[in-house]
Amino acid sequence: MTSPAPVLPRVQSFLQEALRLPDELQDTPSLTSRIAEHITGNDRLSPAEQADLYRRQFFLRHVDSLRDDHYGIAHYLGDDAFEAFARAYLAQHPPRTPSLRDLGADIARFTDTWSGIPAHLHDLCLDMARYELLFVDLFDAPDVPPVDAKRLAAIPEDAWLTRPLVLTPLLRLAAYRYPVPDLRIAIKEERAASEPPAPEPSFYGIFRRDDAVCFQRLAPEAHDLLQLLLAGEPLASACDTLSRRLSPERAAAVETEVAGWFQRWATWGWILDVEQR
Numbered sequence: 001m002t003s004p005a006p007v008l009p010r011v012q013s014f015l016q017e018a019l020r021l022p023d024e025l026q027d028t029p030s031l032t033s034r035i036a037e038h039i040t041g042n043d044r045l046s047p048a049e050q051a052d053l054y055r056r057q058f059f060l061r062h063v064d065s066l067r068d069d070h071y072g073i074a075h076y077l078g079d080d081a082f083e084a085f086a087r088a089y090l091a092q093h094p095p096r097t098p099s100l101r102d103l104g105a106d107i108a109r110f111t112d113t114w115s116g117i118p119a120h121l122h123d124l125c126l127d128m129a130r131y132e133l134l135f136v137d138l139f140d141a142p143d144v145p146p147v148d149a150k151r152l153a154a155i156p157e158d159a160w161l162t163r164p165l166v167l168t169p170l171l172r173l174a175a176y177r178y179p180v181p182d183l184r185i186a187i188k189e190e191r192a193a194s195e196p197p198a199p200e201p202s203f204y205g206i207f208r209r210d211d212a213v214c215f216q217r218l219a220p221e222a223h224d225l226l227q228l229l230l231a232g233e234p235l236a237s238a239c240d241t242l243s244r245r246l247s248p249e250r251a252a253a254v255e256t257e258v259a260g261w262f263q264r265w266a267t268w269g270w271i272l273d274v275e276q277r
Contacts, residue, residue, distance in 0.1 A: 062090055065100045069136055070107060072128040072184040076121055076196055084116060101140060108133055124196050127176040131184065131206075134172055138208045144170055147269055159274050161236040165229050166273040170208040173218075173226055177201060181215040209269055216268060221246065221254045222261050235262075 063086040067074050074082040093106040108129040111117065117125055179202040186192035203223035206215045218226070221242060228238035239258060243251040265271055 059087060059090065062095070062100075062103060063087065065103055066090075066107070069104050070129065070132045072132055072180065072187055073107075073111070073125050075187045075192060075194070076124060076128070077117070078194075081116070085114065088114060088116060101136065104133065104136070121196055123199070124178050124180075127178050127180045128184065131174065131176065131180045134174065134206060135213050138170060138172060138206065138213050141170055141208060144168055144272070147266075147272055151273065152266065152271070155274055162234050163274040163277070164232045164234055165271055166275060167226075167230055168207065168270055168272055171230075171270050172206045173223055173230070174204045174206055175201070175223065176204070179217070181206065182217070205265075205268075205270065207268065207270065214268075216264075219257070219261075221250070222257075225258070225261070226265075 063083055066086045066089070067082065073085070077085055089104075089107060089110050093110060095103055096105070108126065111126050111129040112122075177199050178197065179200050181204055182202075183192060183197065203218040203220050204215050205218055205223075205226065206213065208214070224245070225238055225242050228241055229235065233241065239255070242254065246254060262271075
């Protein structure tokens with residue numbers, strides 16, 4: 001009497017677990033008989049040896065994909081350490097969707113807790129992981145209609161000051177302990193040092209424009225003002241709120257800079273409109 005056909009979900013679950021194991025499957029006697037139930041092998045390879053080919057391809061493909069999206073981390077860890085990092089990540093956070101785009105979704109949390117990252121690289125790699133995830137998110141975000149320059153020009157001055165602004169959803173604000181957007185560009189252009197830089201608290205507006213992810217470095221106060229605007233505070237009251245946080249000298253200096261900031265933000269496409277009453 002033949003045994004009933006295996007249930008597909010059970011077979012898939014078994015093979016998914018087997019193909020993510022770090023060791024050669026043919027060296028794991030407890031698995032070889034189970035593998036032979038689902039993989040036939042051929043005249044050159046046993047079922048376990050053939051499964052090992054799939055297992056090695058799983059890691060090669062997924063480690064390479066992580067390296068493509070997170071080459072900033074790879075640069076500072078080095079090739080061997082990054083491969084160990086990526087394999088440990090895949091073991092702890094296996095793919096949850098068929099899309100490689102989602103493969104690194106948990107990489108910042110993993111970077112923060114994985115003991116294999118040297119202590120002197122922890123903060124830099126964590127900042128880089130957070131930025132690289134943001135980069136992926138912005139790259140795939142839905143398109144936004146272009147700014148209507150004529151409409152902006154027709155908005156009364158008092159409306160700019162007293163109504164909440166509509167900012168592009170393709171803008172992200174970020175504060176880092178290292179200037180990771182600039183460092184990642186230097187890595188891509190092969191002009192970055194292999195040694196990590198000294199910490200340098202940095203503030204950025206990161207956005208997508210013309211199908212490219214861009215960034216602009218911001219003064220700390222410009223970053224804070226944008227946060228207030230994104231929270232829905234009108235420009236005039238946001239400036240007052242920010243001013244109360246600063247020393248009188250710095251508040252006076254910022255007051256002279258706001259108009260220039262605002263003009264640049266509009267040029268970069270960050271400001272789309274004012275909210276209608």
